[in-house]
Amino acid sequence: MSIQVKFFASLREKIGKAEVELATASNAGDAWAQATDNAPRPDNVLVAINLDYAKFDSVVKDGDEVAFFPPVTGG
Amino acid sequence: MASRVSEQHIDPWQLIAEHQAAHRQNGQFGAAASFIGTMRDFSERQNLSKMTLEHYPAMTGQYLEKLEQEAREQWPLQDCLIVHRVGDIYPGDAIVIIACWSAHRRAALDACNWLIEELKYRAPFWKQEFNPEGAHWVEENTNGHSSN
Numbered sequence: 001m002s003i004q005v006k007f008f009a010s011l012r013e014k015i016g017k018a019e020v021e022l023a024t025a026s027n028a029g030d031a032w033a034q035a036t037d038n039a040p041r042p043d044n045v046l047v048a049i050n051l052d053y054a055k056f057d058s059v060v061k062d063g064d065e066v067a068f069f070p071p072v073t074g075g
Numbered sequence: 076m077a078s079r080v081s082e083q084h085i086d087p088w089q090l091i092a093e094h095q096a097a098h099r100q101n102g103q104f105g106a107a108a109s110f111i112g113t114m115r116d117f118s119e120r121q122n123l124s125k126m127t128l129e130h131y132p133a134m135t136g137q138y139l140e141k142l143e144q145e146a147r148e149q150w151p152l153q154d155c156l157i158v159h160r161v162g163d164i165y166p167g168d169a170i171v172i173i174a175c176w177s178a179h180r181r182a183a184l185d186a187c188n189w190l191i192e193e194l195k196y197r198a199p200f201w202k203q204e205f206n207p208e209g210a211h212w213v214e215e216n217t218n219g220h221s222s223n
Contacts, residue, residue, distance in 0.1 A: 008129065010201070048131075048199070051131075051134040067134070069199060070201065070214070071215045072198060073200065073212075073213040073216050074170075074200025074201070074202070075171050
């Protein structure tokens with residue numbers, strides 16, 4: 001098992017990758033740090049764990065999917 | 076439940092008419108309210124030629140269903156239709172359709188208004204606009220609950 005990290009839209013272009021696989025991560029903030037090699041985190045970045053909005057201190061478990069993305073602009 | 080994402084061009088009036096004909100019985104509903112979002116050729120930038128709508132596929136499907144469910148819990152809706160485009164979109168193309176059917180007008184109107192604002196605020200879609208100067212990601216939506 002592992003943790004899948006995904007980046008979307010402008011954040012994907014900024015970070016330069018769409019997906020990263022991590023062996024472990026304690027929370028979403030830790031997943032960001034590992035997946036981006038400690039890149040600074042823009043204030044407006046949103047995070048979802050297993051398709052639900054979460055916080056950066058939300059716990060991440062083995063098998064989780066963690067997604068980072070900019071403010072949504074649909075509609 | 077009738078909420079979905081479309082990778083193909085959509086004709087909003089046809090979709091609403093077909094949905095109503097297939098799912099609603101004449102005489103049983105008193106109000107239908109709809110919102111259709113359409114691409115302009117200007118935003119903060121001019122001369123837009125195209126827009127690409129990206130999404131988080133697994134999450135958008137779940138979110139559109141969740142929004143419809145929440146609307147049905149708040150208002151006595153008889154039916155609801157939500158269709159959102161993804162992929163390449165051109166000026167004049169429909170981006171999103173929301174339609175609500177109810178016995179009385181207030182539920183359909185209020186639910187339709189709430190759904191488009193919640194969708195713009197919560198559903199994971201992102202717009203990238205193209206004009207002669209290049210490609211630009213739209214950074215944030217306006218807050219329609221309190222303005223615009």
